[in-house]
Amino acid sequence: MISKIDYIKEYAKELKLLNLQKKIDEFIEHGENEDLSYQEFLYKILNEEIIAKEERKKQTRLKNAGFPVIKTIEEFDFEFQKSISKRHINRLLEMDWIDKIYNLIFLGPPGVGKTHLAIALGYKAIDMGYKVSFISMDNLVYSLKTQDIMRKSKIKINKIHSSDLVIIDEIGYLPINREEANMFFQLISALHEQTSIIITSNKGFGDWNELLGDPALTTAILDRLTYKCELFNMTGKSYRLTHRKSFLED
């Protein structure tokens, strides 16, 4: 004989109330033990369902973002990195720059925390409900070039186009040719004024010409990126070098 509980589980599944489906026994036991009113009982079930659903959506956004690691603002040492103000970053954590479609550019030598801050802001944006895509410049160029022949590349590029925030990490480690620069320009043009972009680069704008091959294209790209933009020139020592870990000496 099929019990009422089994029916409820089936119905919950059919209605995609996955939390209820999983925890129905617990809910009933809790309701009976705590002598909940009908109103309280229903409230608890629906409230937990909403919370669980939001959490699942957030986990999906996090997976789709493609962060290489998770970094948070709480882990960032503003005493070590003094060229950026904690007050400014806290202001950015409110995320209204994404609604207003501003870009952020972090420039500076290796190890000063550019990628850390970019990921931390992206992570917080996901927490607040935004869709984010993280991609290294190398991987972006590769994905742009192979999107017509590789499903994985196409999926990544599509995700980029449907994101609220796109983080392009490490422009400048490898120079790109004119054809690649042209594809990059097409992408930036398509995202421009629709999507916020965070760029990190170890090269100053003066070096971008050499990097992107073509001066006219570089100007056009920089024009779009810097039109509505906060620029952070980060300086200082490499956090990695200063906090170098030794396996043998520790």
Ligand code: ADP
């Ligand atoms: P960049 O992108 O500027 O080359 P990263 O952001 O990758 O540098 O930082 C290198 C490493 O040092 C990362 O593990 C990062 O978490 C850490 N790091 C850099 N700056 C800080 C900081 N101010 N506080 C805490 N960790 C930092």
Ligand code: MG
């Ligand atoms: Mg980096």
